[in-house]
Amino acid sequence: MPFGSNGKSLARTLAGLLIQSGDAVLLALKVEVYGRLPSQDAHGQDVALPGRNPFSVVNSRHDNADKVMIGTLGWNALVTLAVILTNGKVVVGPHNPDFYPHRSSHVWVRKNGSEDSFNNLERQTRSKFHVQSTFETYAAACVEFNFYKTMPATLKTLWEYKINGVWSGVKAAAFVFYQLYTNHKLVKTEVERCVADAFAHNDRGCEILDAVNRMLAVMVDEEKVPVSKDVSKCLTEIAGRLQSEISDVNRGKVTKAVEKRIRMILEEPT
Structure with a gap:
């Protein structure tokens, strides 16, 4: 095909x-x-x-x-x-x-x-x-297995796993990709507010947050998809830094949800 x-x-x-x-x-x-x-x-x-x-x-x-x-x-x-x-x-x-x-x-x-x-x-x-x-x-x-808790976490879905709790560098980065996928644009003031909230919760010295800050430095007020090449380069760096976080979610929350669903299927009467 x-x-x-x-x-x-x-x-x-x-x-x-x-x-x-x-x-x-x-x-x-x-x-x-x-x-x-x-x-x-x-x-x-x-x-x-x-x-x-x-x-x-x-x-x-x-x-x-x-x-x-x-x-x-x-x-x-x-x-x-x-x-x-x-x-x-x-x-x-x-x-x-x-x-x-x-x-x-x-x-x-x-x-x-x-x-x-x-x-x-x-x-x-x-x-x-x-x-x-x-x-x-x-x-x-x-x-x-077609609901997000049994889906492998990706850049697109990481925000759903991080939507609760206090702000952090990881959560700010997840918000960036969530905006790209849902609204097909990034608003600079919204990203700045996320970074400020993360700093307010003492997430300083975070490499992911530093990468988001570098992206802010090259952003215009509103970046629409396809974003500029400078912003794209920063997004690629941020995505790379999120890899370990995504892997941890997959090995933890997602794997447990899949195992639970499989057990339910096996227990259902045929």
């Missing part, structure tokens, strides 16, 4: 697939699909190269994470939420140290996966925020 005209269908088809690697079987609850061309994925890499089989599966080291990737000639798919059926291990986010696929791993795709039974999710944005294609929606999840 070509990526350009079928990206959303591809995501829905692959949500719920099984990857068999030896005795281990991985069930993908959420996948993100990326085209190979720079115009389709601003930060894409050919990390899952096609082989002789319809799908080629690899475990690729990228951005300090072991990522389970499915590759074809036209697109890559990244498994971002999964369960290893043979031992029940829940894997959330792109880092997967427990499942080791290889190029001869078998991929089982749901027969009715192309049906529009899953709601689309906005894919995670990692870099190059001045490129419009970064905001396209080519991700899907199994309907049982």
Whole structure:
């Protein structure tokens, strides 16, 4: 299937697939699909190269994470939420140290996966925020896990996990990306107010907050998407500094929510 005209269908088809690697079987609850061309994925890499089989599966080291990737000639798919059926291990986010696929791993795709039974999710944005294609929606999840508490935390959703409590550098940075995704713009006075609130709660010396301050120095009063290249560069730095925070949320709150949901499914009468 070509990526350009079928990206959303591809995501829905692959949500719920099984990857068999030896005795281990991985069930993908959420996948993100990326085209190979720079115009389709601003930060894409050919990390899952096609082989002789319809799908080629690899475990690729990228951005300090072991990522389970499915590759074809036209697109890559990244498994971002999964369960290893043979031992029940829940894997959330792109880092997967427990499942080791290889190029001869078998991929089982749901027969009715192309049906529009899953709601689309906005894919995670990692870099190059001045490129419009970064905001396209080519991700899907199994309907049982299609609410934010069982979704891998991303730059877009981190604000939902940080919305309560006192202000901090992390919360201010999460607010920045929340504004980008929901309003498609950044208002300088609003970001300044967040930074002031974080300082008021003694979050000084915070590297993330320092990065937000550097962004304020190059912002105009209102930055609309696509933002200026100087602001985009600052956003990329802030996103990188948020990686560990996102990983902590995925290993903690999200993993527990997924495990709870799986237990509920197993206990439901059939």
